[in-house]
Amino acid sequence: MIANRKDLLGLEDLSADEISGILDTARSMREVLDRPIPKVPSLRGLTAANLFFEPSTRTRLSFELAEKRLSADTVNFQTSGSSVSKGETLRDTACNIQAMGIHLVVVRHQASGAPHYLARVLDAGVINAGDGTHEHPTQGLLDIFTMREHKGRIQGLRVAILGDILHSRVARSNIWGLVKLGASVTIAGPTTMMPADVERFGVEVAPNVDAAIEGADVVNILRIQLERQRAGLYPSLREYSRVHGVTRERLRRAKPDVLVMHPGPMNRGVEIAQDVADGEHSVILEQVTNGVAVRMAVLYLLAAQKGAGDPPTDSGAATGGSTGAATETHTVEATKRHDEPTLSPRR
Numbered sequence: 001m002i003a004n005r006k007d008l009l010g011l012e013d014l015s016a017d018e019i020s021g022i023l024d025t026a027r028s029m030r031e032v033l034d035r036p037i038p039k040v041p042s043l044r045g046l047t048a049a050n051l052f053f054e055p056s057t058r059t060r061l062s063f064e065l066a067e068k069r070l071s072a073d074t075v076n077f078q079t080s081g082s083s084v085s086k087g088e089t090l091r092d093t094a095c096n097i098q099a100m101g102i103h104l105v106v107v108r109h110q111a112s113g114a115p116h117y118l119a120r121v122l123d124a125g126v127i128n129a130g131d132g133t134h135e136h137p138t139q140g141l142l143d144i145f146t147m148r149e150h151k152g153r154i155q156g157l158r159v160a161i162l163g164d165i166l167h168s169r170v171a172r173s174n175i176w177g178l179v180k181l182g183a184s185v186t187i188a189g190p191t192t193m194m195p196a197d198v199e200r201f202g203v204e205v206a207p208n209v210d211a212a213i214e215g216a217d218v219v220n221i222l223r224i225q226l227e228r229q230r231a232g233l234y235p236s237l238r239e240y241s242r243v244h245g246v247t248r249e250r251l252r253r254a255k256p257d258v259l260v261m262h263p264g265p266m267n268r269g270v271e272i273a274q275d276v277a278d279g280e281h282s283v284i285l286e287q288v289t290n291g292v293a294v295r296m297a298v299l300y301l302l303a304a305q306k307g308a309g310d311p312p313t314d315s316g317a318a319t320g321g322s323t324g325a326a327t328e329t330h331t332v333e334a335t336k337r338h339d340e341p342t343l344s345p346r347r
């Protein structure tokens with residue numbers, strides 16, 4: 001379980017059991033979120049800081065919501081309006097925030113490796129919310145969680161990941177997680193956007209989008225980063241859409257019950273057609289909902305290092321879903337003392 005770790009920095013260095021353990025805990029959190037009052041006191045007394053040095057809608061808001069659903073106190077930091085504009089370094093910024101009594105730091109940064117650096121200099125637990133072109137582990141986890149919720153398994157699934165693989169931290173985290181859990185991953189996109197050492201990821205490289213979609217259980221479409229056109233990596237948006245965009249016609253090559261995924265924000269009409277984004281196969285908004293549950297799970301498991309949560313119990317309770325791959329299961333229960341739900345690990 002990642003409960004033995006201080007930080008969550010990427011899926012590359014997690015084991016299959018650790019990933020399955022997070023997914024099982026996220027299942028319990030989904031049950032909490034489906035309650036009339038979707039809140040548990042598990043992180044009461046802990047404070048989390050969300051440090052976003054890059055823009056974000058989904059990740060920032062869902063981390064903040066996850067912290068609040070677990071009853072943590074939260075503070076938010078954004079570069080604009082901060083002392084970063086006066087030249088304060090990343091280290092000084094983070095150390096000053098930690099000095100205010102912070103237990104967990106969520107960080108998004110444009111530099112690959114920034115969360116790893118902070119994990120070394122801070123006592124607080126560090127969660128990577130996206131670093132440069134390296135990893136976006138909670139996005140990978142929420143994508144895999146969404147696949148598992150629909151398909152009941154990851155082992156043996158055929159997953160196509162399409163688009164700008166080279167610059168995509170979402171693609172990297174998906175690939176590491178999916179391959180560890182036994183999925184068969186095929187990638188496709190412009191040749192200028194394929195990593196040179198792609199074989200080391202354990203994926204198949206399809207010659208084009210149509211070949212990658214053929215027989216797929218899941219099609220995960222990456223956002224085209226518009227600045228790449230300025231860098232000359234593809235000629236025009238129209239050309240990208242025509243050659244690499246996922247349309248209804250292209251999607252017919254997939255399995256009839258294919259899931260269409262996109263991490264957002266979408267460029268409608270470019271990498272994904274309007275009617276695919278909003279069509280019957282799309283689980284794009286469900287990914288966002290699941291993002292809160294997955295981030296609750298990660299915060300909860302890392303907070304165990306900080307002595308948070310209620311003591312282990314064997315009593316009561318509806319059990320959270322489990323594939324049996326994890327070494328712990330979790331119970332979501334109502335305590336008589338507070339008459340409010342708690343979420344505590346059961347060993």
Ligand code: CP
Pocket residue numbers: 055056057058059060130139263264265
């Ligand atoms: N998927 C994702 O990271 O979206 P945001 O940039 O809005 O957080």
